[in-house]
Amino acid sequence: MPVHWFPGHMAKARRLVQENLKLVDVVIELLDARIPYSSRNPLINEILGSKPRLVVLNKADLADPALTREWLKWYEKQGFPSLAVDSLRRQGTEQVPALVRERGKGASQKPAIRCMVVGIPNVGKSFFINALARRKATRTGDRPGVTRGKQWVRLERDLELLDTPGVLWPRYEDPKVALKLAATGAIKEEIYDAAEVATWLARWLEQHYPASLAERYGFDGTDGVGAHRFLECVARKRNMLGPGGAPDLYRAALHFLREFRRGLLGRITLDFPPR
Numbered sequence: 001m002p003v004h005w006f007p008g009h010m011a012k013a014r015r016l017v018q019e020n021l022k023l024v025d026v027v028i029e030l031l032d033a034r035i036p037y038s039s040r041n042p043l044i045n046e047i048l049g050s051k052p053r054l055v056v057l058n059k060a061d062l063a064d065p066a067l068t069r070e071w072l073k074w075y076e077k078q079g080f081p082s083l084a085v086d087s088l089r090r091q092g093t094e095q096v097p098a099l100v101r102e103r104g105k106g107a108s109q110k111p112a113i114r115c116m117v118v119g120i121p122n123v124g125k126s127f128f129i130n131a132l133a134r135r136k137a138t139r140t141g142d143r144p145g146v147t148r149g150k151q152w153v154r155l156e157r158d159l160e161l162l163d164t165p166g167v168l169w170p171r172y173e174d175p176k177v178a179l180k181l182a183a184t185g186a187i188k189e190e191i192y193d194a195a196e197v198a199t200w201l202a203r204w205l206e207q208h209y210p211a212s213l214a215e216r217y218g219f220d221g222t223d224g225v226g227a228h229r230f231l232e233c234v235a236r237k238r239n240m241l242g243p244g245g246a247p248d249l250y251r252a253a254l255h256f257l258r259e260f261r262r263g264l265l266g267r268i269t270l271d272f273p274p275r
């Protein structure tokens with residue numbers, strides 16, 4: 001497996017959520033709209049129990065709109081109210097306070113409804129909270145692991161949000177999950193092989209979004225993306241050459257992954273809803 005997990009994440013994820021669960025009335029499960037399955041904690045239903053919940057697909061601006069609609073339908077069918085948002089442009093976020101109040105109604109005797117935001121690293125939890133608060137209340141960053149501890153942010157007189165550090169968990173049943181988390185930026189770049197993740201992503205795009213590689217890099221993968229043929233093409237196109245003029249495949253891989261994350265290959269979703 002090209003991506004290595006740290007043992008103990010599962011226990012840590014569970015502890016963090018469980019410890020704070022009794023302090024809140026509602027939980028917002030913030031998922032990445034590009035990977036609404038892979039960005040989900042497999043134990044979340046067991047951990048949250050009957051706590052009122054709102055499923056929010058963030059970074060919807062980067063995801064395939066048709067698949068986002070399908071995923072929202074799927075989550076609604078599972079019994080979870082859900083919506084898609086773009087925290088960067090504050091699209092959809094304006095609906096969140098009313099939905100949280102609605103979900104937390106049972107707690108109406110309290111002075112304020114408290115809501116915890118949970119999700120994987122770099123999914124945009126802190127950014128989402130800032131978008132709701134309309135100010136820079138939390139620290140954000142373009143890499144996983146920015147938020148270190150929990151932080152309360154008051155939205156309105158009667159609404160408080162809890163920002164939490166992102167947590168990952170192993171999903172041994174499907175090795176593609178790790179690749180998708182790496183491709184979308186939930187895992188630190190230092191701990192996986194960028195060439196392997198990039199090659200997997202290129203093959204996947206060639207299969208499901210065939211025009212994307214040709215449009216961006218002029219790559220015509222006629223016989224399936226060869227292990228190095230695609231990265232070589234990117235390296236030459238972007239003039240990333242090493243000693244002796246050899247294409248620098250590792251730099252090309254990082255470049256390609258970063259362009260993908262910025263949406264430069266188009267609006268792409270890597271998980272399909274179960275049929």
Ligand SMILES: Nc1nc2c(ncn2[C@@H]2O[C@H](COP(=O)(O)OP(=O)(O)OP(=O)(O)O)[C@@H](O)[C@H]2O)c(=O)[nH]1
Nearest residue numbers: 087122123124125126127140141142145146147166
């Ligand atoms: N395109 C896009 N980018 C977003 C969106 N929301 C957040 N981001 C970007 O995602 C990156 C991570 O945001 P953070 O809010 O720091 O992520 P986090 O979930 O708090 O991450 P940790 O604190 O590390 O767990 C930032 O660089 C944001 O610019 C969105 O809706 N669309």
Ligand SMILES: [Mg+2]
Nearest residue numbers: 125126146147
């Ligand atoms: Mg954060």
